[in-house]
Amino acid sequence: MSDEPKGPGAVALGWWTRNIAPREMPSAKALSARLRRAAPLAVLCEPAVQDLARGLSLGPAQADRLVQLAVLLAEVREHVPERLARRLGGAEPVLSPLRFQRLIRAEGVELTDLLRRALSMADRRCNVAALATDILHWEAARPRWCFDYFGAEAPVQSLEEKVQ
Template sequence: MSDDGKTPGAVALGWWSTHIGARDSAAARALAARLRRAAPMAVLCEPAVQDLARALGIGPGRSGEIVRLAGLLAELREHDGATLARRLGGAEPVLSNLRFQRLMRAEGEELTALLRRAITMADRRCNVAALANDLLHWEAARPRWCFHYFGADAPKDELKETIE
C-alpha cells in the first residue's frame, strides 16, 4: 500500500489516467510513445515515471520493476473491467495455450516482450489497476493468471476467508 492507503493498482490506474489514458491529449500520446520506445534509463529520466515510482514507494533497488510497469502501461489504450489474462483466454482465446504457457514461464526481458505482445492481442485494453498490481507482484500473480486465462476464478486464500 502507498502512504495514502491506496493499493498499488489504484495508484497506477490514477497515474495512467492522468498521464497516458487521456488519448485526446498530445502530451499523453507523446509520453506513451516515449515510454514504449525508450531504453530503461530514458524511462527512468521521465518526470512522470519518477512521480509513479514515488507514489508507489519504489526506489532505485527496484528500478527494473518501474521501467517494466511504465512501459507496459504505455501500451494500454483503454481501461476495461476484465483482467489481461481473462481477455487473452476464455472459450475463444486470442492467445494460444502454448503462447500463454511460454508467457507464464518467461522472466526478464522475455517476459516484458511477451506481455507487450499479449496487450496488443487483447486490443490494448484490460483492467489497468489489476495489471499494475500483478506486474508488481508477478510471482504471486502467475497462478491467478492461469485460472483467469481458463475462465475460472482463482481459489480464495483460506486464511483470507477466515479473516473476512
C-alpha cells in the same frame, strides 16, 4: 464491498489516467510513445515515471519493475473491468495456450516483450489497476493468471490454509 482498486493498483490507475489515457492531449500521446520506444534508463529519466515511482514508493532496487510497469502501462489504450489474462483466454483464446505458458514462465525483458504482444492481442484493453498490481507482484500473480486465462475461479484459500 467496492470494486474500486486499492493500493498500488489505484496509484497506477490514477497515474495512467492522468498521463497516458487522455490520448487527445499531445503530451499524453508523446509520453506514451517515448515510453514504448525508450531504453530502460531513458524511461527512468521521464519525470512522469519518477512521479509513478514516488506514488508507489519504489526505489532504485525496484527500477527494473518500475521500467517494466511504465512501458506496459504505455501500451494500454482503454481501462476495462476485465483482467488481461481473462481477455487473452477463455473459450476462444486470442493467445494460444502454448504462448500463454511461455508468457507465464518468462522473466525480465522476455516477460515485458510477451506482455506487450499480449496487450496488443487484447486490443490494448485491460484492467489497468489489476495489471499494475500483477506486474509489481508477478510471482504471486502467476497462479491467478492461469485460472483467469482458462476462465476458472481461483480457489479462495490455498491448500496450506485449509490444512491448518
